[in-house]
Amino acid sequence: MGELFTWLNDQLLRMQWLSDFVTWVLADGFGLDMTSRVAGSVHFFIYDVIKIFILLSVLIFSISYVQSYFPPERTRRILGQRQGLGANTLAALLGTLTPFCSCSSIPLFIGFTSAGLPLSVTFSFLISSPLVDLASVILLASIFNWTIALSYVVVGLILAVFGGTLIGYLRLEKQVEGFVFQSPVSDHDNDGQISRRERLAYARDQVSDIVHRVWLYVLVGVGIGAAIHNWIPESFIAATLGQDRWWSVFVATIAGVPMYADIFGTLPIAEALVQKGVGVGTALAFMMSVTALSLPSMIMLKRVVKLPLLAIFIGIVTVGIIVIGYLFNSATHLLI
Amino acid sequence: MHIKILGSGCQKCLALADNARAAAKAAGIDVEIEKVTDVVAIAGYGVMSTPGLVIDEKVVSSGRVLTAAEVEALLTRV
Numbered sequence: 001m002g003e004l005f006t007w008l009n010d011q012l013l014r015m016q017w018l019s020d021f022v023t024w025v026l027a028d029g030f031g032l033d034m035t036s037r038v039a040g041s042v043h044f045f046i047y048d049v050i051k052i053f054i055l056l057s058v059l060i061f062s063i064s065y066v067q068s069y070f071p072p073e074r075t076r077r078i079l080g081q082r083q084g085l086g087a088n089t090l091a092a093l094l095g096t097l098t099p100f101c102s103c104s105s106i107p108l109f110i111g112f113t114s115a116g117l118p119l120s121v122t123f124s125f126l127i128s129s130p131l132v133d134l135a136s137v138i139l140l141a142s143i144f145n146w147t148i149a150l151s152y153v154v155v156g157l158i159l160a161v162f163g164g165t166l167i168g169y170l171r172l173e174k175q176v177e178g179f180v181f182q183s184p185v186s187d188h189d190n191d192g193q194i195s196r197r198e199r200l201a202y203a204r205d206q207v208s209d210i211v212h213r214v215w216l217y218v219l220v221g222v223g224i225g226a227a228i229h230n231w232i233p234e235s236f237i238a239a240t241l242g243q244d245r246w247w248s249v250f251v252a253t254i255a256g257v258p259m260y261a262d263i264f265g266t267l268p269i270a271e272a273l274v275q276k277g278v279g280v281g282t283a284l285a286f287m288m289s290v291t292a293l294s295l296p297s298m299i300m301l302k303r304v305v306k307l308p309l310l311a312i313f314i315g316i317v318t319v320g321i322i323v324i325g326y327l328f329n330s331a332t333h334l335l336i
Numbered sequence: 337m338h339i340k341i342l343g344s345g346c347q348k349c350l351a352l353a354d355n356a357r358a359a360a361k362a363a364g365i366d367v368e369i370e371k372v373t374d375v376v377a378i379a380g381y382g383v384m385s386t387p388g389l390v391i392d393e394k395v396v397s398s399g400r401v402l403t404a405a406e407v408e409a410l411l412t413r414v
Binding site for chain 1: 347348375376378379380381382383384385386395398399
């Protein structure tokens with residue numbers, strides 16, 4: 001049983017067959033010396049790009065199918081029926097079902113707030129939504145392992161619940177632009193009740209939408225990963241971001257905050273960093289800060305909330321990510 | 337009649353705009369189609385999932401590309 005799981009994991013998730021196939025094509029087909037740097041980079045690039053696109057398409061399709069049961073209007077109704085920590089936890093969990101990019105966070109923020117959902121619940125959802133989604137979990141399992149993937153989900157959810165709760169506790173309603181509360185509440189949806197054919201069509205549309213949106217990030221991310229993998233000296237990386245440098249998590253997080261990229265584009269960078277001896281916590285902190293916070297999403301959020309709330313939101317998430325990074329680094333022996 | 341298509345310029349919004357135009361033509365109704373792309377303006381209609389369809393300032397659908405026949409039914413009902 002254990003062997004079967006390992007085999008399935010290696011072939012389906014890690015796609016060992018693909019790695020072997022790429023090696024075979026490069027070595028036998030093009031006569032490249034596979035121990036050379038160029039061949040190593042080319043192999044990393046081709047293998048990762050194909051692997052990420054296969055996993056991405058399959059995963060987005062399955063997740064979108066599930067997500068079709070939970071349109072934002074229904075999510076809002078479900079969350080409106082609960083209170084306290086339960087509502088925050090549910091918001092964080094429902095956030096994982098949404099492969100929303102930060103571009104849809106403004107309509108959701110206004111839609112949730114104008115309908116009377118507390119800020120704490122809305123922020124739990126907004127933090128969890130870009131940070132943790134099922135596709136990124138499976139990809140993490142594929143690139144690292146299941147322990148890291150599941151730990152990532154758990155700490156991501158905790159950050160979402162905690163961050164949202166803290167924002168609620170600070171009573172910042174006055175820091176939301178007035179027009180948000182006056183926006184009308186529209187309820188033109190189907191409550192997730194659509195036919196299977198419509199769900200399949202929706203899932204297929206989502207795959208093409210998301211692939212269109214992220215393909216460039218994936219290529220750039222894998223390109224950077226391939227460069228790190230074979231061209232940047234290990235000693236340089238170790239000296240700047242190495243495990244024993246106390247500032248590594250801090251630097252990785254702050255560098256990631258203004259960056260805008262999809263989690264699928266950042267994973268290959270994290271992968272290459274870890275292979276170069278960067279702590280898992282440092283790599284994850286970088287990934288989390290790139291995906292959870294970005295300059296474009298901050299500029300968008302600024303239109304609906306006032307500066308103090310925006311600063312508090314950024315502050316809580318950044319500090320949370322840094323703490324998570326150090327936790328993961330100090331628990332590395334349990335994870336790998 | 338005044339039709340607004342809410343959506344930040346995605347494929348689906350274009351498809352909905354095309355269907356709306358076809359529907360108006362089929363119904364023989366004179367319409368003016370306007371695209372609303374600003375996210376805050378879209379959210380101002382209470383719409384969370386795009387594309388949204390607004391007929392004479394009233395939101396009639398969101399999160400779905402209606403077929404031309406569906407839009408036509410909405411146009412003639414109003």
